[in-house]
Amino acid sequence: MVVHPxxxxxxxxxxxxxxxxxxxxxxxxxxxxVRAEPPVTTFSLDNGMDVVVIEDHRAPVVTHxxxxxxxxxxxxxxxxxxxxxxEHLMFKGTDEIPDGAxxxxxxxxxxxxxxxxxxxxxxxxxRIAADRxxxxxxxxxxxxxxxxxxxxxxxxERDVIIEERNSRTDNSPxxxxxxxxxxxxxxxxxxxxxxxxxxHEMEELSLGDALSFYERYYAPDNAILVVAGDVTPERVxxxxxxxxxxxxxxxxxxxxxxxxxxxxxxRRITMTDPRVRQDYVMxxxxxxxxxxxxxxxxxxxxxxxxxxxxxxxxxxxxxLQLEQKIAISSGAWYSPRSRDATSLTVYxxxxxxxxxxxxxxxxxxxxADLAETGPTEEELVRVKRVLRxxxxxxxxxxxxxxxxxxxxxxxxxxxxxxQGWPAVVEAITIDDIRKAAQSHLDLNASVTGSLMRGEAS
Amino acid sequence: MNIRQTLRNVIGAAxxxxxxxxxxxxxxxxxxxxxxxxxxxxxxxxxxxxxxxxELGFRGGSWLDPAGKEGxxxxxxxxxxxxxxxxxxVEFANRSNDISARIGFSVSRNDAEVAGRFLVETLDEGIDLxxxxxxxxxxxxxxxxxxxxxxxxxxxxxETDPDSIAAKTWYASTFKGHPYARxxxxxxxxxxxxxxxxxxxxHARLYQRAGLxxxxxxxxxxxKAGEIVDRLIASLPEGELHDVPAVKTVPEPGVQxxxxxxxxxxxxxxxxxxxxxxxxxxxxxxxxxxxGGGGFASRLTEEVREKRGLAYSVYSYLTTMDGAGxxxxxxxxxxxxxxxxxxxxxxxxxxxATEGVTEEDLEKAKTYLTGSFPLRFDSNSKIANYLxxxxxxxxxxxxxxxxxxxxDAVTLEDIxxxxxxxxxxxxxxxxxxxxxxxx
Numbered sequence: 001m002v003v004h005p006x007x008x009x010x011x012x013x014x015x016x017x018x019x020x021x022x023x024x025x026x027x028x029x030x031x032x033x034v035r036a037e038p039p040v041t042t043f044s045l046d047n048g049m050d051v052v053v054i055e056d057h058r059a060p061v062v063t064h065x066x067x068x069x070x071x072x073x074x075x076x077x078x079x080x081x082x083x084x085x086x087e088h089l090m091f092k093g094t095d096e097i098p099d100g101a102x103x104x105x106x107x108x109x110x111x112x113x114x115x116x117x118x119x120x121x122x123x124x125x126x127r128i129a130a131d132r133x134x135x136x137x138x139x140x141x142x143x144x145x146x147x148x149x150x151x152x153x154x155x156x157e158r159d160v161i162i163e164e165r166n167s168r169t170d171n172s173p174x175x176x177x178x179x180x181x182x183x184x185x186x187x188x189x190x191x192x193x194x195x196x197x198x199x200h201e202m203e204e205l206s207l208g209d210a211l212s213f214y215e216r217y218y219a220p221d222n223a224i225l226v227v228a229g230d231v232t233p234e235r236v237x238x239x240x241x242x243x244x245x246x247x248x249x250x251x252x253x254x255x256x257x258x259x260x261x262x263x264x265x266x267r268r269i270t271m272t273d274p275r276v277r278q279d280y281v282m283x284x285x286x287x288x289x290x291x292x293x294x295x296x297x298x299x300x301x302x303x304x305x306x307x308x309x310x311x312x313x314x315x316x317x318x319x320l321q322l323e324q325k326i327a328i329s330s331g332a333w334y335s336p337r338s339r340d341a342t343s344l345t346v347y348x349x350x351x352x353x354x355x356x357x358x359x360x361x362x363x364x365x366x367x368a369d370l371a372e373t374g375p376t377e378e379e380l381v382r383v384k385r386v387l388r389x390x391x392x393x394x395x396x397x398x399x400x401x402x403x404x405x406x407x408x409x410x411x412x413x414x415x416x417x418x419q420g421w422p423a424v425v426e427a428i429t430i431d432d433i434r435k436a437a438q439s440h441l442d443l444n445a446s447v448t449g450s451l452m453r454g455e456a457s
Numbered sequence: 458m459n460i461r462q463t464l465r466n467v468i469g470a471a472x473x474x475x476x477x478x479x480x481x482x483x484x485x486x487x488x489x490x491x492x493x494x495x496x497x498x499x500x501x502x503x504x505x506x507x508x509x510x511x512e513l514g515f516r517g518g519s520w521l522d523p524a525g526k527e528g529x530x531x532x533x534x535x536x537x538x539x540x541x542x543x544x545x546x547v548e549f550a551n552r553s554n555d556i557s558a559r560i561g562f563s564v565s566r567n568d569a570e571v572a573g574r575f576l577v578e579t580l581d582e583g584i585d586l587x588x589x590x591x592x593x594x595x596x597x598x599x600x601x602x603x604x605x606x607x608x609x610x611x612x613x614x615x616e617t618d619p620d621s622i623a624a625k626t627w628y629a630s631t632f633k634g635h636p637y638a639r640x641x642x643x644x645x646x647x648x649x650x651x652x653x654x655x656x657x658x659x660h661a662r663l664y665q666r667a668g669l670x671x672x673x674x675x676x677x678x679x680x681k682a683g684e685i686v687d688r689l690i691a692s693l694p695e696g697e698l699h700d701v702p703a704v705k706t707v708p709e710p711g712v713q714x715x716x717x718x719x720x721x722x723x724x725x726x727x728x729x730x731x732x733x734x735x736x737x738x739x740x741x742x743x744x745x746x747x748x749g750g751g752g753f754a755s756r757l758t759e760e761v762r763e764k765r766g767l768a769y770s771v772y773s774y775l776t777t778m779d780g781a782g783x784x785x786x787x788x789x790x791x792x793x794x795x796x797x798x799x800x801x802x803x804x805x806x807x808x809x810a811t812e813g814v815t816e817e818d819l820e821k822a823k824t825y826l827t828g829s830f831p832l833r834f835d836s837n838s839k840i841a842n843y844l845x846x847x848x849x850x851x852x853x854x855x856x857x858x859x860x861x862x863x864x865d866a867v868t869l870e871d872i873x874x875x876x877x878x879x880x881x882x883x884x885x886x887x888x889x890x891x892x893x894x895x896x
Contacts, residue, residue, distance in 0.1 A: 058505060059835040060484060091753070100763060103753035108821045110828015112752075127832050159766030166721035167769050167789045171619055229835070274718065277613035312539070313550040321603055322547070328606040351606055382554050389557035392576060395506050396836045 048221030081197020272454030509675030516668030528643015665696025708886030722891030749773030
């Protein structure tokens with residue numbers, strides 16, 4: 001069992017999927033190998049739109065996704081939340097699709113649709129019977145250029161995103177704390193601004209803000225098409241050339257974002273909230289993301305993180321929970337997939353009678369020891385095996401695969417990078433891990449936060 | 458409005474509105490296999506990926522927890538991968554990783570499930586580990602105390618979490634006096650009272666051959682499936698099944714407010730629903746798609762979210778437990794406007810109960826429900842899950858072939874009858890957590 005503070009930097013979706021069945025099942029996504037990688041084909045249209053096709057002929061269904069290489073981190077200052085707000089408004093209709101009909105047409109054809117916004121990208125997708133691929137492609141191509149949004153839409157939908165912020169952030173001290181942590185970690189990069197937006201700015205978002213973001217960024221040369229499922233690459237090419245092919249490229253890719261300066265002072269935040277019933281301590285380091293030119297760093301950090309904090313047999317858990325018994329839960333995560341610098345986060349939840357300081361000091365010692373001496377050969381072999389297996393298990397879900405490839409391309413990686421990653425990971429040595437940890441886990445480039453019960457801060 | 462290039466010549470609006478027919482059927486071939494020891498297995502062979510998904514479903518579940526020991530079975534299940542046989546918690550985790558085996562345990566009010574995901578190349582080792590985990594949990598003192606503290610921490614946190622408070626309160630008042638009313642995660646008091654003997658007794662109640670269902674999907678044939686299942690269940694006692702005490706599902710009509718200092722009120726609402734084997738279940742399921750089950754195609758989303766911007770999420774669904782059917786929904790709205798959300802929801806409940814639905818509503822519901830059915834079968838894991846559900850709900854092995862026909866057969870008359878029978882606006886019971894204004 002694991003008690004988790006929330007804190008992962010996840011994407012925001014237009015609709016929360018509600019399970020009708022209350023089975024308490026948190027099953028890992030699954031899949032795996034003789035065939036180490038799924039059959040992936042990639043090509044580009046003349047207008048610059050990249051296309052990825054992942055064949056899976058087990059069931060007569062497809063997942064159709066369009067990813068824009070633009071997300072919350074590309075927003076102008078002062079209009080935080082506009083990328084996500086536009087994502088909601090994209091469902092209102094087009095010059096061809098009547099007001100409010102987009103999702104209803106998909107549903108009436110037995111399909112499901114949704115969308116999501118992250119810091120680096122915005123994605124729209126449909127899951128539908130394979131013989132309806134042409135329909136959804138027509139519709140998605142249409143709204144890439146001809147969305148119709150009115151003042152009425154903006155007024156009502158702005159209330160919806162504020163309720164979304166209420167549900168997912170303001171009603172949860174964990175989520176508010178996580179927002180504060182990120183804001184403190186990034187001194188200059190827009191990653192410090194929440195995807196959903198700051199409430200006071202969300203309240204002022206306008207039709208003009210939405211349309212200027214749309215006009216600036218929504219174009220085929222800033223988009224990636226991913227189709228997974230019961231379809232051939234030839235058919236996808238034919239349909240893509242018909243529907244996306246005629247769209248005019250913008251010739252105007254997103255600007256590079258302001259980067260972090262050297263960080264030279266550790267930050268510390270303390271947040272209190274009367275709703276908190278479990279104190280904990282969390283630390284985020286600013287670390288490099290996956291860089292195809294220098295993939296060793298991020299692969300080494302990923303293995304380091306996993307050995308440090310993944311599961312009951314990890315360093316944190318063994319020391320804090322099993323040996324010292326000063327924590328009831330702990331963990332670490334690192335997502336190498338980010339266009340710019342990313343974060344590596346660790347947390348610990350003190351056991352009754354133990355303090356946040358005790359846990360923080362113990363975490364520091366564990367990190368220092370692992371960075372100094374590196375993992376054991378046994379730990380390294382094991383974690384590589386886990387990652388190899390997860391790659392195979394992932395093949396079981398066409399939607400997961402589509403997301404996996406789409407997200408990679410959306411942050412500037414290639415299909416070759418994705419497929420070359422397992423080999424990079426295999427080659428990582430104990431020394432690589434020591435070096436990566438020693439050079440990148442720098443307290444000066446970190447935030448340490450405590451969330452505690454108390455009067456509202 | 459931005460028009461960089463129109464597609465008018467390519468796309469006509471008419472085309473979007475025409476609803477295509479001739480929906481693909483779920484193309485899944487289920488084999489009914491009997492293992493050498495006599496256990497029934499539903500198997501789908503899927504050789505294209507070298508993985509195997511196995512699901513075991515055990516009837517029973519947390520309703521069997523003795524009074525005063527609420528949360529016991531979740532506690533026990535939380536310890537199932539914390540040490541088994543000769544392996545302690547760390548050795549168990551390392552062994553799982555070394556053989557790429559993913560073994561998960563869960564429990565709900567009416568059943569316990571064990572799910573395994575394995576690579577073909579290490580299937581046998583994985584089965585041995587899963588069998589050991591099912592039969593021989595160690596319940597060592599260290600993990601018991603560690604997991605106890607985790608559960609207590611979770612209980613404390615849920616005391617200020619609006620969603621948890623709303624759900625707990627709603628179920629407690631709906632099932633007053635019945636085991637279903639008990640908080641499934643337990644209370645601080647009940648969790649503190651759990652002993653190692655309680656955990657062992659709970660383990661024995663949860664995992665037995667009586668009431669066991671098995672599904673397997675993956676790169677495996679019938680003979681091998683029978684062999685591995687027998688290894689998994691070799692040590693299980695036959696056991697016996699217990700009937701759930703008669704359930705009186707009577708949620709208190711009206712609105713119950715629980716004060717909580719949050720910007721947004723969280724509401725759960727509902728009333729009695731239908732049992733899964735009720736002849737009206739399928740028509741009611743179709744009806745609920747139109748009312749609140751169909752996301753952006755549903756009336757609740759249209760009225761509450763799209764027209765009024767009152768909520769990010771509003772939904773309803775039919776759910777069943779042994780001996781009880783529920784019709785439940787939820788919404789979250791700013792404190793100042795939650796009363797309006799509740800009014801709108803009541804009005805939609807009433808409108809459908811009195812006016813029924815249109816021919817067009819019904820046709821769209823059918824095309825969605827039948828057309829989207831294959832989407833449930835696009836991974837081995839999802840298929841294994843669904844096969845277990847079919848068995849535990851006693852739907853029959855031919856259900857996949859029959860199911861879309863059942864949906865298509867629903868008429869406007871059926872919806873009218875079911876709406877009048879099931880929807881009871883005056884019986885709706887709301888629990889609202891927050892600082893609602895005007896309630």
